[in-house]
Amino acid sequence: xxVSREIRLKTRPVGVPAVTDFELASVxxxxxxxxxxxxxxxxxxxxxxxxxxxxxxxxxxPPFELGKALQGGAIGQVVASNDPDFAVGDIVxxxxxxxxxxxxxxxxxxxxxxxxxxxxxTHGLPxxxxxxxxxxxxxxxxxxxxxxxxxxxxxxxxxxxxxxxxGSVVCQIxxxxxxxxxGSAGGAEKVAFLKSIGVDHVIDYKATxxxxxxxxxxxxxxxxxxxxxxxxxxxxxxINSARPFxxxxxxxxxxxxxxxxxxxxxxxxxxxxxxxxRLEGFIVSNHYDLxxxxxxxxxxxxxxxKLQWKETIEDGIAHAPEAFIKLFTGENLGKMLVKLA
Amino acid sequence: xxVSREIRLKTRPVGVPAVTDFELASVxxxxxxxxxxxxxxxxxxxxxxxxxxxxxxxxxxPPFELGKALQGGAIGQVVASNDPDFAVGDIVxxxxxxxxxxxxxxxxxxxxxxxxxxxxxTHGLPxxxxxxxxxxxxxxxxxxxxxxxxxxxxxxxxxxxxxxxxGSVVCQIxxxxxxxxxGSAGGAEKVAFLKSIGVDHVIDYKATxxxxxxxxxxxxxxxxxxxxxxxxxxxxxxINSARPFxxxxxxxxxxxxxxxxxxxxxxxxxxxxxxxxRLEGFIVSNHYDLxxxxxxxxxxxxxxxKLQWKETIEDGIAHAPEAFIKLFTGENLGKMLVKLA
Numbered sequence: 001x002x003v004s005r006e007i008r009l010k011t012r013p014v015g016v017p018a019v020t021d022f023e024l025a026s027v028x029x030x031x032x033x034x035x036x037x038x039x040x041x042x043x044x045x046x047x048x049x050x051x052x053x054x055x056x057x058x059x060x061x062p063p064f065e066l067g068k069a070l071q072g073g074a075i076g077q078v079v080a081s082n083d084p085d086f087a088v089g090d091i092v093x094x095x096x097x098x099x100x101x102x103x104x105x106x107x108x109x110x111x112x113x114x115x116x117x118x119x120x121x122t123h124g125l126p127x128x129x130x131x132x133x134x135x136x137x138x139x140x141x142x143x144x145x146x147x148x149x150x151x152x153x154x155x156x157x158x159x160x161x162x163x164x165x166x167g168s169v170v171c172q173i174x175x176x177x178x179x180x181x182x183g184s185a186g187g188a189e190k191v192a193f194l195k196s197i198g199v200d201h202v203i204d205y206k207a208t209x210x211x212x213x214x215x216x217x218x219x220x221x222x223x224x225x226x227x228x229x230x231x232x233x234x235x236x237x238x239i240n241s242a243r244p245f246x247x248x249x250x251x252x253x254x255x256x257x258x259x260x261x262x263x264x265x266x267x268x269x270x271x272x273x274x275x276x277x278r279l280e281g282f283i284v285s286n287h288y289d290l291x292x293x294x295x296x297x298x299x300x301x302x303x304x305x306k307l308q309w310k311e312t313i314e315d316g317i318a319h320a321p322e323a324f325i326k327l328f329t330g331e332n333l334g335k336m337l338v339k340l341a
Numbered sequence: 342x343x344v345s346r347e348i349r350l351k352t353r354p355v356g357v358p359a360v361t362d363f364e365l366a367s368v369x370x371x372x373x374x375x376x377x378x379x380x381x382x383x384x385x386x387x388x389x390x391x392x393x394x395x396x397x398x399x400x401x402x403p404p405f406e407l408g409k410a411l412q413g414g415a416i417g418q419v420v421a422s423n424d425p426d427f428a429v430g431d432i433v434x435x436x437x438x439x440x441x442x443x444x445x446x447x448x449x450x451x452x453x454x455x456x457x458x459x460x461x462x463t464h465g466l467p468x469x470x471x472x473x474x475x476x477x478x479x480x481x482x483x484x485x486x487x488x489x490x491x492x493x494x495x496x497x498x499x500x501x502x503x504x505x506x507x508g509s510v511v512c513q514i515x516x517x518x519x520x521x522x523x524g525s526a527g528g529a530e531k532v533a534f535l536k537s538i539g540v541d542h543v544i545d546y547k548a549t550x551x552x553x554x555x556x557x558x559x560x561x562x563x564x565x566x567x568x569x570x571x572x573x574x575x576x577x578x579x580i581n582s583a584r585p586f587x588x589x590x591x592x593x594x595x596x597x598x599x600x601x602x603x604x605x606x607x608x609x610x611x612x613x614x615x616x617x618x619r620l621e622g623f624i625v626s627n628h629y630d631l632x633x634x635x636x637x638x639x640x641x642x643x644x645x646x647k648l649q650w651k652e653t654i655e656d657g658i659a660h661a662p663e664a665f666i667k668l669f670t671g672e673n674l675g676k677m678l679v680k681l682a
Contacts, residue, residue: 052615059615060585231611244401253611265606270572270594272622274393274400279620281613 002029002038005317006069006099013054016258016328021054022321025069031080032103037092037117038080039104041340043128044097044317045073046324047137047165051257060283072097073136074340075120075127083107086119091127093118093135100317100340111285123299132165132335133309134298136284140251141169141227142294143287148280149225149249156180156219158238161229162199163190165335166251168309170227171199176306182218184211184234186330193333197308205234206330212237225249231256235266242277250281258328310334343370343379346658347410347440354395357599357669362395363662366410372421373444378433378458379421380445382681384469385438385658386414387665388478388506392598401624413438414477415681416461416468424448427460432468434459434476441658441681452626464640473506473676474650475639477625481592482510482568483635484628489590489621490566497521497560499579502570503540504531506676507592509650511568512540517647523559525552525575527671534674538649546575547671553578563587572596576607583618591622599669651675 003026010023032038050072053064064070074097078090083106086092094117095110096102106117120130132138144166145151157174161167162183174181175198183199185191186206194202201218208214215223215237222243228235231253238248256263272279301307312332314323320338327336344367351364373379391413394405405411415438419431424447427433435458436451437443447458461471473479485507486492498515502508503524515522516539524540526532527547535543542559549555556564556578563584569576572594579589597604613620642648653673655664661679668677 235610236606250614252614256611262608263611265577265608265610267603267606269576269606269610270597270604272620273591273593274622274624276622276624276627278622279613281615281617281619283615283617286617 002101003027004029004099004101007317007320008069009054009064009066012056012066013051013258015260017051017054017321017325019321019325022070024318027099029101029103032082033105034082035105035107036103037078037083037086037106038101039076039092039094039096039117040079040101041074041076041097041099042091043075043131044320044338044340045131045135046320046327046336046338047072048252048254048257048327050324051328060285070098071095073131074098075130076101077341086117091120091122093120093130098317098320125302128311128335128337128339129309131337132311133169133302133307134295137165137335138169138298139287139291139294140284141166141173142297143284143290144227144249144251144282145170145173145225147287147290148282149227149247151177151179151225153178155224156182156222156243157225157227158182158184158215158219158223158241159227159229160184160234160238161252161254162202163193163310163333164229165332167227167229168193168197168334169307172197172307173301174225175199176301180219182215182223184215184230190330190333193310212240215241222246227251228253230254232264236268239266239268239271239277242271242275244275246275246277248277248279250279254328312336314338316340342372343442344368345370345440345442348658348661349410350395350405350407353397353407354392354599356601358392358395358662358666360662360666363411365659368440370442370444373423374446375423376446376448377444378419378424378427378447379442380417380433380435380437380458381420381442382415382417382438382440383432384416384472385661385679385681386472386476387661387668387677387679388413389593389595389598389668391665392669401626411439412436414472415439416471417442418682427458432461432463434461434471439658439661466643469652469676469678469680470650472678473652474510474643474648475636478506478676479510479639480628480632480635481625482507482514483638484625484631485568485590485592485623486511486514486566488628488631489623490568490588492518492520492566494519496565497523497563497584498566498568499523499525499556499560499564499582500568500570501525501575501579502593502595503543504534504651504674505570506650506673508568508570509534509538509675510648513538513648514642515566516540517642521560523556523564525556525571531671531674534651553581556582566590568592570595573605577609580607580609580612580618583612583616585616587616587618589618589620591620595669653677655679657681
């Protein structure tokens, strides 16, 4: 019998989540049944989108249930197997995050077209990269920039939350394709990181009273693409600086996820008419037909030393709620991870 | 020597335009010079977009100049001609509205690809229809609904300012293609007109305290297309009721054109992410490659008795400012026109 600790949702957060909204529990894990494998998680991911699943409302994924373990991306290692396709020691990817270990029938479907467990060949890369630059956040950056925003030659690109797991990949793909890139992030460490990866202009939004004016100054001729992770004044700034026919990939609006009152919409949305702007929201799961191209491109870029990534790590399942909460105060540089083993 | 009266912009309006922002002036018109024709206008158009040109700011068209005649669509008749391609009596279309008569060299370019004067074969239709259903507003409806919003089978369509020159054409094209259409308009006369042209659900926004709730009730399964003419709460209602992958054609936001403070943006814009919405602004002049298809389709639909249109008419150049101002209080049913001769 194995003991696995897990994090459950105790109460639905109101506003910014508190550690008291979560509880740590232990479950006894039986040996894996017929056709099942047992996985010990090495790493789990915390992502801003998880905040949305903590509300009890219809969305593109069902809400998390109270009193049950949360879910999310995780990388683990097979420790026992009754499935001939999985051997002890295999590195695997699943959505069974927020827990130390689990049993699963690998061929069960987690979602249409998505197996519950996927074996990973890490090609010598750290396995947790498959929760970041080579995982969902990297794929989000790739699909959002290249397909949704339809990046094309000569575009000036603006990225908010530019030092985050998604934003930092957006910045680097745009840079290696030769674009002028403006990134917004909060704090000196993130600003320095963005400069080190070649971002042309960095706006420290925590240090400026007027993001709209700062962007107008950084992009005197305007922007053609906006990769939206933040919302609020960042969206207004992008609309204000947009050139005609600019395309906005709306990936997330983290500034609004914990809003308890009425959020402020972009007061200058009317400019979308006169400037023929396109604002388009997207969910990465609708773009996995790009996955083979993503893997091929990313492998080439990483192999050529053209992509860098940062990680911010909390240690142990007990600290997973804190890791998650820190996303909303911007305490992560690059991908926020919890090390589980 | 001919006398032509014209309307000049006297002061830039602040908020809702007042008649005192305009002045009536008379100019002496010489006989047309070599290569020129003289046109007496029969009808002129007033359109909401003209409000934007009264601000002194950069936009997709230059601002109107103070002390000079305004410009806009007009239908006239050639009264003298020194151009062999134009005969006295010809019906012509120009952007020399807001005046009774003018001289022009027809082959001069009003804009790239756009001649200063175009001869019209009315095919027996009233000439002023070429300022409405067969002119810029009709073309706006056609391009916005079919290209920008990319109307496709099964779509539920929501239209604001549905009884206006553009909206009423959007509603009818969508209806004759078999769609469920929800229209919003203000007042009993407009509601009755929309019902008479087959609109499935009509929201009288002046009679409801909550457009968001009304739309949710009218479209319990949601909407797939929103044709945006109004902005404000109408945009919020559309976002709230949008189904995943809904497309919004942003044509105008008349509720905001006279805003003197900070307009209210859509507080629920974050839903664009989770529902993968596409909000796209457009200017009809970028879609004139569709003009031949527009003429062919409209001729067929009008010939088959499938399209109706309404006009609201003010009489005489002196009343043009009032006609324009009435657009913002919604006093027009269908196309607002000024009869000049």
